[in-house]
Amino acid sequence: MSGVGEARAFRQVDVFTAEPLLGNPVAVVHEADGLNDEQMQAFARWTNLSETTFLLAPQDPAADYRLRIFTPTTELPFAGHPTLGSAHAWLEAGGVPAGDRLVQECGVGLVELRRERGRLAFAAPDLIRSGPVEEGLVQRIVSALGIARDDVLDIAWADNGPGWVGLRMESAAAVLALEPSYGELPVDVGVVGPHPEGSECAVEVRAFVPHAAGITEDPVTGSLNASLAQWLAGDVLPASYVAAQGTAIGRRGRIYVETAEDGTIWVGGDTLSTISGRVTL
Incomplete structure (x- = not known):
């Protein structure tokens, strides 16, 4: 990259919180057509957020916009909080969906979003990998987490793009x-455990992401909560529930999971813009 580029509209959106600075921020660049891969990756590296996104014109006529999602080190085919934050930014900038629901085009294909009770929610994309985790990998994971194998109630692949292994423990504590x-x-790991009955939230979730996101712990993670719900909702967990995430690192994320009558899992949360302006790339 060299020289002075074009100024584009920019927003930083806090996701999965109704209060500023307590969710997970995503950087969103509007009208990003014309930027190349190197420019997008360089800006994502510079923001140093877990994800930075770029809104582009759709290639699929069924989509309202196309989204590319970058961590500081790589591009992702899908991620949850960037999906919600980018939809918020697109709508706030005057975007109007062609149909009743918003349709995002991204690496995993088309993702539907809806707005209910003031919150955006996305339809969980299909898992690209599920099922048992090989025991050798399990042993490496539990060793890295500093726990015993018996502390793990269940473990499975729960990958909808970022590469998640899901791990269930006996309690939020x-x-x-x-x-x-x-x-x-050895891989990025999402951990879930139940809060006591009657608590504000049904479960506590943590996401350890040294591989996909290039950071240590992600504050609040839509893709992980979607895949955990596909794995556990309606069985070990209620069909619909609220999850807490970010508690261990000073955030207060709230993720609203709902299983529709047709079996679709919707993952939603509050969104608000904390920074808006223009960025020159």
């Missing part, structure tokens, strides 16, 4: 007590 050795984690 056990989830919050984890102190991983991040450099030893």
Whole structure:
């Protein structure tokens, strides 16, 4: 990259929170057509957020816009909080969906979004990998998490793009007590455990992401909560529930999971813009 580029509209959106600075921020560049891969990756590296996104004209006529999603180190085919934050930014900038629902085009295909009770929610995309985790990998994961194999109630692939392995523990307290050795984690891991009955939230979730996002712990993670719901909702977990995430790192994320009558899992949360302006790339 060299020289002075074009100024484009820019927003930074806090996702999965109704209060500024307590969710997970995503950087959103509007009208990003014309930027190349190198420019997008360089800007994502510079923002140093878990994800930076770029809104482009759709290639699929069924979509309202196309989205590219970058971590500081790589591009992702899908991610949840960038999907909600980017939809918020597109709508706030005057975007009007062609149909009753918003349709996003991204690496995993078309993703539907809806707005109900003032919150945006996305339809969980299909898992691209599920099922048992090989025991050798399980042993490396539990060792990196600093727990015993017996502390794990269940473990499975729950990958909808970023590469998640899901791990279930006996309680939210056990989830919050984890102190991983991040450099030893062989894959990105999402951990879930229940809060006591009657609590505000049904479960506590943590996302350890030294591989996909290039950081240690993601504050609030839509893709992980979607895949955990596909794995556990209606069986171990209620069909619809509220999850807490970010508690261990000073955030207050709230993720609203709802299983529709047709079996579609919707993952939603509050969104608000904290920064708006223009960025020259």
